[in-house]
Amino acid sequence: MTQATSQPMKIAGMTPRAVVVALVVLAVAAALPLVLTNYQVGLATEMLIFGVLAMSIDILAGFAGRTSLGHGAIFGVSGYVVVYATAQAGLPPLPAFALGVIAATLVAAIFALLAVRTSGVYFLLLTLALGMIVWGICLRWTQVTGGENGMRGDVRPPWLVTHQAFYWAVLAGAAVVSYAMWRFVRSPFGLTLLGIRDSESRMRSLGYNVPLHLFIGFTVSGFFAGIAGALYAMFNNFVSPSTVALAQSVEGVLMMIAGGVGSLFGGFVGAAAIIALENAVSAYTERWQMVLGVTFILIMIFAPEGIIGTLRAVLTRKQR
Amino acid sequence: MNTFQLLNGLTFAALLFVVASGFTLIFGLLRIVNLAHGALYLFGGYIGFAVATKTGSFVLGGLGAMAAIAAIGFVLDQGLLRFVRGNELRQVLLTLGFAFVLNDLALVIWGGDSFTVPIPQILRGGMRVLGVFYPTYRLFVLVTGIVVFAALWVLLNHTRLGALIRAGVDDAEMVEASGVNIRRVFLVTFLLGSALAGLGGLMGGAFLSLYPSADAEILVFSLAVVIIGGRGSLVGVGVGSLLVGLLNTLGQVMFPEFAYFVIFGPMAVLLAFRPLGLFGRAVSA
Numbered sequence: 300m301t302q303a304t305s306q307p308m309k310i311a312g313m314t315p316r317a318v319v320v321a322l323v324v325l326a327v328a329a330a331l332p333l334v335l336t337n338y339q340v341g342l343a344t345e346m347l348i349f350g351v352l353a354m355s356i357d358i359l360a361g362f363a364g365r366t367s368l369g370h371g372a373i374f375g376v377s378g379y380v381v382v383y384a385t386a387q388a389g390l391p392p393l394p395a396f397a398l399g400v401i402a403a404t405l406v407a408a409i410f411a412l413l414a415v416r417t418s419g420v421y422f423l424l425l426t427l428a429l430g431m432i433v434w435g436i437c438l439r440w441t442q443v444t445g446g447e448n449g450m451r452g453d454v455r456p457p458w459l460v461t462h463q464a465f466y467w468a469v470l471a472g473a474a475v476v477s478y479a480m481w482r483f484v485r486s487p488f489g490l491t492l493l494g495i496r497d498s499e500s501r502m503r504s505l506g507y508n509v510p511l512h513l514f515i516g517f518t519v520s521g522f523f524a525g526i527a528g529a530l531y532a533m534f535n536n537f538v539s540p541s542t543v544a545l546a547q548s549v550e551g552v553l554m555m556i557a558g559g560v561g562s563l564f565g566g567f568v569g570a571a572a573i574i575a576l577e578n579a580v581s582a583y584t585e586r587w588q589m590v591l592g593v594t595f596i597l598i599m600i601f602a603p604e605g606i607i608g609t610l611r612a613v614l615t616r617k618q619r
Numbered sequence: 620m621n622t623f624q625l626l627n628g629l630t631f632a633a634l635l636f637v638v639a640s641g642f643t644l645i646f647g648l649l650r651i652v653n654l655a656h657g658a659l660y661l662f663g664g665y666i667g668f669a670v671a672t673k674t675g676s677f678v679l680g681g682l683g684a685m686a687a688i689a690a691i692g693f694v695l696d697q698g699l700l701r702f703v704r705g706n707e708l709r710q711v712l713l714t715l716g717f718a719f720v721l722n723d724l725a726l727v728i729w730g731g732d733s734f735t736v737p738i739p740q741i742l743r744g745g746m747r748v749l750g751v752f753y754p755t756y757r758l759f760v761l762v763t764g765i766v767v768f769a770a771l772w773v774l775l776n777h778t779r780l781g782a783l784i785r786a787g788v789d790d791a792e793m794v795e796a797s798g799v800n801i802r803r804v805f806l807v808t809f810l811l812g813s814a815l816a817g818l819g820g821l822m823g824g825a826f827l828s829l830y831p832s833a834d835a836e837i838l839v840f841s842l843a844v845v846i847i848g849g850r851g852s853l854v855g856v857g858v859g860s861l862l863v864g865l866l867n868t869l870g871q872v873m874f875p876e877f878a879y880f881v882i883f884g885p886m887a888v889l890l891a892f893r894p895l896g897l898f899g900r901a902v903s904a
Contacts, residue, residue, distance in 0.1 A: 366708060366712075368715075413887050413890060416890060416894045417890070417894055419707060419708075420650075420652050420707050420708075420711060421846075421894065421895075423652070423708070423711055424652060424842055424845075424846060425846065425890070427654075427839075427842065428839055428842045428843060428846065428883075428886075429883075431835065431838075431839035431842075431879075432839075432879040432880070432883050434835075435836075435839070435878075435879040436877065436879065436880075439875070439877075439878075440877075544835075545835060546719070549715055549719070552712070556712075586723055586727070588719050588720075588722065588723040588726075589719065589720050589723035589724065591716075591719055592716040592717065592718070592719030592720035592721075592723065593716070593720060594716070595712060595713070595715065595716025595719065596699060596713055596716040596717060596720070599703055599709045599712050599713040599716065600699070600702045600703060600713070603703075603706075603709055
């Protein structure tokens with residue numbers, strides 16, 4: 300197609316083909332509870348939630364060139380606030396949900412204020428250290444967070460108590476949030492982030508306020524991580540320091556990388572792959588941490604482009 | 620803060636110095652952020668504990684921990700990191716994966732209970748310093764920290780290896796171009812840094828005790844030290860350790876639940892003005 304032809308038709312920013320693909324994927328996903336057991340529906344719900352977390356990390360890693368090891372903490376803060384607000388403060392589920400997301404966004408904004416001055420490894424270190432601080436507070440501030448034992452609370456509204464209903468709600472949420480993230484990274488703002496990723500100095504000399512863009516990008520990413528965290532709190536009805544621990548951030552990053560950095564929707568693929576692996580491994584051994592570590596090492600050495608990217612590379616090599 | 624708490628801060632700073640100096644050596648020269656450093660510390664502590672209780676010798680425990688952790692460092696560097704050389708992000712994430720494996724291995728071998736490395740007879744009890752009665756062992760940690768600082772100072776500033784390491788921190792390519800096998804210098808540095816983590820594990824294991832999440836705690840303190848002090852600077856680690864050690868003690872005395880904040884506040888202010896830390900220099904890439 301040449302530039303001279305008219306602009307292709309777009310529906311909500313998507314080409315007709317993308318709309319069809321999206322609708323088919325959604326329809327299949329929505330039909331899943333009809334054929335899966337309750338346990339499997341739970342797993343699928345978890346995959347969707349972590350897919351959203353992986354995507355939120357990808358906004359920074361794939362589009363701004365900054366890998367955060369603090370998103371697990373942002374995710375967890377949201378969960379803590381949701382459980383605290385319902386169980387201790389007696390708020391109804393929806394305001395609690397909103398409060399959790401707001402808290403996560405605020406935490407992300409604080410992280411962002413400090414982190415935007417750094418890049419590369421320093422960014423990684425700083426976000427890791429900030430995430431650790433959140434973890435330390437959740438562990439030590441026993442009166443509020445319940446310390447090592449965590450907190451339990453019935454977070455779900457009554458109409459979402461069944462596995463199926465909750466799955467559909469999460470699916471709808473994930474669809475809306477994914478669409479929003481997709482629009483975000485394709486917006487002029489998202490393109491500016493891409494520019495910063497590729498050449499910070501050039502963007503600066505073009506007159507872009509690089510720290511401000513990164514700050515907003517980080518905060519928006521934290522907002523989405525907060526949504527994932529609030530959903531996870533509703534999924535589990537429980538939070539503990541391990542929800543905000545480094546392992547949570549690391550799993551999110553691993554899912555993002557496994558799905559492919561910068562692929563955005565790959566987050567769901569990565570989340571599905573890692574959760575399926577976790578579930579399969581747990582059936583045989585309690586050493587999930589070790590398997591996770593080994594998976595991490597193997598992906599770093601053999602498949603840094605993610606599962607899909609590596610498969611694609613292998614296939615094209617075969618075709619030649 | 621009274622004298623007792625001041626001494627607590629100083630002894631903790633000495634331990635941090637031993638651990639973080641290994642971290643910053645590797646970070647400074649090899650540009651590898653070794654997030655397995657905390658795990659190496661904990662593993663070193665466990666091995667030191669095992670050797671010290673078996674042989675009844677604290678010194679052998681220390682030597683065993685250092686040797687074993689250097690060996691693990693060798694495996695990490697030569698067996699795994701060699702495949703991802705030159706890619707900072709992949710290196711960091713790989714060491715993180717390694718840390719997970721190491722921690723889980725420690726959990727398999729030693730379980731989830733907490734252990735305290737037995738202190739030798741002469742270092743037990745307390746003595747009177749600066750008008751307070753203070754545990755002898757913690758004073759020993761303080762002295763060890765100072766000795767390690769002095770030894771590293773001499774190594775870096777008055778030996779050929781040290782000159783190569785310092786040159787490598789500034790410009791590794793140039794050192795290589797002048798006919799030095801920089802790979803070997805890298806490896807020696809990596810082993811030395813790992814051994815320091817092992818030594819720290821034994822020292823810390825005797826007064827902070829060893830338990831499954833101790834690695835993450837020491838890692839975050841080491842990160843704070845390096846972020847404050849700057850990459851690859853011995854003086855930076857020294858100053859960073861003192862700041863973090865004293866602030867941590869101050870924080871624990873004044874706001875026990877938010878002790879981390881007291882470190883993090885100054886760190887944030889510092890980063891706003893000096894993103895590379897107090898003594899960090901820009902990398903000549």
